Structure formats: C-alpha cells, structure tokens
Amino acid sequence: MQVLKNNGLIALQDLTKQDILDLLSHAKQFKDGLRKDTLNGRVIASCFFEASTRTRLSFESAVARLGGKTIGFADSGATSQANKGESFVDTLRMLNCYADGLIMRHPNDGAARLASEIMTIPVVNAGDGANQHPTQTLLDLFSIQDSQGQLDGVNLGLMGDLKYSRTIHSLISASKLFNMRLFLIAPPELRIESENLHELRRHGISYSFHSDASEVIDKLDCLYLTRLQKERFNGELDCNYGINLELLSRAKPNLRILHPLPRLDELPAAIDDTPYAYYFQQAQNGVYVRQALLDIIFGG
Amino acid sequence: MEKKIGAIANGVNIDHIPQGNAWYIIKLLKLQRKYPVGIGLNLPSKRLGVKDLVKIENYRLTEEQLKLVSVFAAGATYSEIENYQVVRKLQLTIPESVEDLIICPNHRCISHQHRSRFAFKIVRDKIVVNCHYCEHNYELENLQEFKI
Numbered sequence: 001m002q003v004l005k006n007n008g009l010i011a012l013q014d015l016t017k018q019d020i021l022d023l024l025s026h027a028k029q030f031k032d033g034l035r036k037d038t039l040n041g042r043v044i045a046s047c048f049f050e051a052s053t054r055t056r057l058s059f060e061s062a063v064a065r066l067g068g069k070t071i072g073f074a075d076s077g078a079t080s081q082a083n084k085g086e087s088f089v090d091t092l093r094m095l096n097c098y099a100d101g102l103i104m105r106h107p108n109d110g111a112a113r114l115a116s117e118i119m120t121i122p123v124v125n126a127g128d129g130a131n132q133h134p135t136q137t138l139l140d141l142f143s144i145q146d147s148q149g150q151l152d153g154v155n156l157g158l159m160g161d162l163k164y165s166r167t168i169h170s171l172i173s174a175s176k177l178f179n180m181r182l183f184l185i186a187p188p189e190l191r192i193e194s195e196n197l198h199e200l201r202r203h204g205i206s207y208s209f210h211s212d213a214s215e216v217i218d219k220l221d222c223l224y225l226t227r228l229q230k231e232r233f234n235g236e237l238d239c240n241y242g243i244n245l246e247l248l249s250r251a252k253p254n255l256r257i258l259h260p261l262p263r264l265d266e267l268p269a270a271i272d273d274t275p276y277a278y279y280f281q282q283a284q285n286g287v288y289v290r291q292a293l294l295d296i297i298f299g300g
Numbered sequence: 301m302e303k304k305i306g307a308i309a310n311g312v313n314i315d316h317i318p319q320g321n322a323w324y325i326i327k328l329l330k331l332q333r334k335y336p337v338g339i340g341l342n343l344p345s346k347r348l349g350v351k352d353l354v355k356i357e358n359y360r361l362t363e364e365q366l367k368l369v370s371v372f373a374a375g376a377t378y379s380e381i382e383n384y385q386v387v388r389k390l391q392l393t394i395p396e397s398v399e400d401l402i403i404c405p406n407h408r409c410i411s412h413q414h415r416s417r418f419a420f421k422i423v424r425d426k427i428v429v430n431c432h433y434c435e436h437n438y439e440l441e442n443l444q445e446f447k448i
Contacts, residue, residue, distance in 0.1 A: 011435070088413050110410040110433025129408050131434055195437070 004296045008101070008122035010112045012134040012170060017177045024142045027292035031146070031285070038299035039068025045099035046072035048126070049081075049106040054261060054283060055126050055136070059103045062290035066298075071099060092118045101298065104128075122297050130166050136260060137170040139289040140224070141178075143282040147256040148221050151178040155219055159185040160226035160241075160266070162192040167260050168226060172196060175205060182207040183216045187241065190228070213243055218250045224258045225267055242266035248276055258282050311335075311357040313379040314369065314392075316345060321440075322352035324372040328446045335359045348375075368401045370394060371420065372440060374427070394420045394427060402429070403445035409434035416447075 001022055003014060015023075044063045048056050051074060060070050073079060080086040088111070095102055096119040104115055105126040112125035112132065127133040145151050156175065162168050162184055172192070175182060176199065184192055184207055191209065200207055210216050213223065228241060242265055243257070256278035259267050263279075271277050314325065322339050331337050340353035360380060361369060369378070370392040380388040400415040410433050411417070417432035429438045 088410070106410070107408070108410040108413070109406060109408050110431070110435070113433050114410045114414055128410075129434070 001296045004293070006122060006297065008116060008124050008297055009134050009293060010116050010123065010125045011132045012137050012174060015134075020138065020141065020174075020177065023138060023289070023292055023296065024145055026296065027138075027142050027285070027289040028146070030288040030291045030295075035065075036291075036295055036299070037067035038295045039063055039066040042068045042100040042298065043098070044068050044070050044294075045095050045102045045104075046070045047095065047102060047104050048072070048074050049076040049079075049104070049111075051075045052105050052127060054286070055105060055133075058283070058286040059124075059126060059135075059290050061287050062294055063103075065287070065291055066294055068294075072103075089114075089118055095119070096121055101294075124293065124297070127166075130164075133166055133170065135286070135290055135293060136167055137174050138293070139282065139286040140167070140171055140258065140260070141174055142289050143256075143258055143278060143285050144222050146285065147278055147281075148254065151180070154178070154180045155183065155221045156180045157183040157185055157213065157216060157220040157223040159213055159223060159243075161190045161228055162186040163190045165226050168192075168224070169196065171224060172200070176200065176203040180205070183210060183220060184208065185210045185213050185216065187211060214247055214250075217243075217247055217255075218252065220252065220255055222256050222258055225263075226260060227262065227264050227266060242268070243271065244268060245270055245274070248274065251276060308338075308355050308357055308381050309384055310382055311355065311359050311380075312361060313377075313381060314354045314356075314373060315351070315377045315379070316347055317352040317354065317373045317376045318348065319350045319352055321372045322354050324440070325354050325369055328368060328372070329356075329361070329365060331356060331359075364401060366390075366392070367395050367398055368446060371398070371427070371429070394422075396420065397432075401447050402443055403447060404431050404434060404436070405438060405442055405444060406431065406434045406436050409436070 001019060003019060046056060046060055056074060063070050076082045081091045092115050099121060101122045103124045103126050104112055106128050109129035109131040112123060112128045116123040125132055125134055144154055148154050158168055182205060255276050257276050259279040261279060261283060319342060322341060336357040338355035343351050343353055345351035371394060373392050374394045376392045378390045378392055379386045397417060397419045399417050402416055402418050404411045404416050409431060419430045421428050427440055
C-alpha cells in the first residue's frame with residue numbers, strides 16, 4: 001500500500017485492484033474489533049467547503065477512534081476564504097502549516113488533486129464536486145463484499161440516476177475490476193451515457209438495461225438505490241421508481257439493499273426492518289473503511 | 301532547405317492542417333483583426349486528401365502558441381519565412397500535455413482558480429483532451445477559450 005502511505009487518496013483509479021482488496025481486508029479487521037491509536041498526537045484538518053453531514057462525521061469518528069484530534073469547519077461560510085476573499089490556494093497553504101493531514105470536501109471538481117499538489121501533508125478526498133468521492137466507493141465495495149462474502153461475480157442492480165450520479169459512475173467504474181454482472185435500472189432520461197458503456201464493453205462486463213426493478217428483482221444479490229436529483233430533469237418521469245415490500249417478496253434471501261443516503265420516497269421506511277435493509281450498516285461501514293484508510297496513510 | 305513560399309515576404313506558413321481546423325487556429329491566435337492572414341480551406345492534398353492552410357504576414361508564433369497550435373494542427377508543417385526564404389521548418393506533433401493554455405470548459409473545475417493542465421490521447425482515431433483536475437474528457441471542438 002505504498003501508494004497510500006504518507007500520500008493520501010485523491011481518486012479511486014490511483015489504486016490497483018490489490019490495493020483495494022488490501023484496504024477492504026484491513027477495514028474488516030476494524031469491523032471485527034481491531035483498535036489502534038495510529039493518530040495519537042496528530043492533528044487532522046477536516047475541512048468541508050460544502051456541507052456533508054454523513055461523510056464528515058464518519059471521517060471525524062474514524063480520526064477519533066484512531067486517537068487523533070480534528071480541527072476544521074463543517075461548511076465554508078465562516079472562513080476567511082468566504083468572507084475576506086482569501087484564495088483557495090492560500091487557504092491550503094495555511095492549512096498545511098496547522099495540521100498533519102487534510103480531509104477535504106469541496107464543491108469544485110479537481111479541488112482535491114490541486115490540494116495534493118500544493119500541500120506537503122497527506123490529502124484525503126472527501127468529495128470534489130461531481131468528480132470523485134473515493135471513500136464512498138470503497139465503503140460501497142466493502143458493503144457488497146461484507147454482505148455477500150465476495151465481490152467477483154455479484155449480481156449488482158444499480159437503480160436511479162445512472163446519467164448524473166457520481167456515486168453510481170464511480171461504482172460502475174469499480175465494477176470493471178471485479179467482474180460484476182450489472183443490471184442498470186433507470187428511466188430512459190437517466191440512462192448511463194455511451195462513454196461509460198464503451199468502458200464496460202472494453203472490460204468485458206455484462207450488463208442489461210431495465211426500466212423497472214420488478215424485471216430483475218429475483219436475480220439480484222445487491223440493489224444499489226440512489227435518490228433522484230429532481231433538479232436534473234424537467235417534468236415528471238414516466239417510470240415506477242422506487243421499491244416496496246411487495247416487490248421484495250420475489251427477492252432472493254441474500255439480497256441486500258444499499259443506498260448512499262439521504263433517502264427520499266424511493267426507499268420507504270417500511271423496508272428498514274426487513275433483512276434486506278443494509279443501508280445503515282453501509283453507513284457504519286464508512287467508519288471502518290475510513291479508519292483503515294487513515295491507518296494505512298499515517299501508520300500502516 | 302530554402303524554399304520560396306507564395307507571396308509572403310515575412311511571416312509564417314502553416315500547411316497541411318487537418319480539414320476544418322484552420323478556423324480554430326485563427327481564433328486561438330486572436331488574429332481576426334490584427335495581421336494580414338491568408339486562409340485556404342478544403343484544398344487538395346496528396347498527404348491528407350483535403351487540407352487547410354494558414355499564412356500570416358509579419359508574425360511569429362511563440363513556443364507556447366506553437367504548442368497549442370500543434371493540438372489543432374497535428375501533422376501540419378510550420379514554416380517561418382524571412383525575405384521569401386524558409387528559415388525554420390517544423391512538423392507539428394500533439395504535445396503530451398499543455399499547462400495553463402486551455403481554459404477548462406467545465407465551469408466547476410478548480411483550474412479556474414489556479415492553473416489548468418490538459419493531457420492528450422487518441423481514442424478511436426480522435427484526439428481526446430483530458431483535464432488533469434476535473435478529469436473531464438473533451439473533443440477538440442469543445443475547447444472554446446484559451447489563455448494566449
């Protein structure tokens with residue numbers, strides 16, 4: 001894991017398949033009770049230039065569980081950058097003086113890459129605009145592996161905004177490494193774009209299109225559901241979007257439903273008490289994966 | 301090798317430009333209202349079948365301009381002319397990358413707050429331009445703004 005040690009993580013494609021498997025294996029150790037104090041005496045800047053409650057809290061929980069302390073902000077509203085016109089680059093240079101590592105969320109695409117070039121401390125990308133959110137994809141992969149016992153050969157349904165969702169694009173990109181069978185469930189307006197399909201074909205990944213989850217629910221091992229971002233399209237969508245208990249009556253017993261949260265009507269609370277619901281465990285897995293990542297970066 | 305080029309006494313001649321790309325070169329060099337410019341479009345070419353041609357009088361390209369022109373005129377011949385004589389001749393090739401010359405079309409890209417960096421690759425016989433920061437891929441015709 002030399003690629004991570006002392007370097008941080010900007011994009012998932014910076015990691016090999018083996019890097020990812022090693023990291024997931026280490027995350028499993030934390031899930032099984034491993035305790036370490038790798039960050040004891042270290043200060044980690046947790047800087048969220050846009051709000052992201054779940055990501056920030058799970059990162060800060062991971063830092064605390066590793067014995068570290070965090071400084072930073074939950075949104076950029078109270079910073080000198082917002083109020084005094086300080087440049088982003090100057091803000092980064094200042095943070096470089098105060099902390100041993102930076103966990104950063106930023107609304108602009110490529111902000112984490114730029115930070116990693118300007119700063120000498122490790123930078124972990126907690127989401128840069130519509131570009132990358134590598135720890136989300138890592139925790140999604142961990143959740144698939146943890147719930148199914150494997151990644152290779154899993155029948156994965158991806159449902160929702162396949163055209164614009166960063167989470168979905170990133171998971172599709174990762175699926176190329178693990179030979180998953182993809183069931184792409186979306187209304188025609190939100191189908192995956194041809195550039196991504198070309199990549200799947202190039203890597204020999206099997207996929208099929210569906211407009212309704214009922215067409216494939218009995219085949220799936222995991223169903224990854226996302227919220228529709230209504231600002232992305234005009235008017236009403238001509239589709240039956242979302243899942244319900246009746247639909248799940250035809251599911252395989254091992255089906256697990258994943259969702260990056262927050263959710264809307266697509267994932268009714270009635271499903272929370274069924275064995276299919278995995279999304280809160282998925283959120284909890286985010287802490288273990290981030291612990292594993294930080295442990296490798298700062299200690300190994 | 302010395303060679304007389306048309307009616308240009310002093311200036312540059314960019315020949316064998318891929319068909320349709322002459323306008324990009326005029327635009328990115330901001331030549332529209334400054335120097336005498338001769339433009340040849342859709343000319344017969346043994347090498348390309350059809351080519352474009354740009355001649356600019358009393359002008360020299362800087363090395364940075366040359367790098368950017370090479371993106372739109374890969375394979376073209378660039379000649380500098382003095383007193384009707386070719387004093388410098390280059391075959392243009394696509395650079396691996398260019399720094400701070402192209403403005404990223406993605407308005408959310410962080411390069412707008414610092415420096416841009418683009419890399420070039422050939423995908424299915426087309427030049428694809430990749431932003432180092434936002435990771436977006438563009439075709440040449442999607443690039444509209446430049447820093448030179």
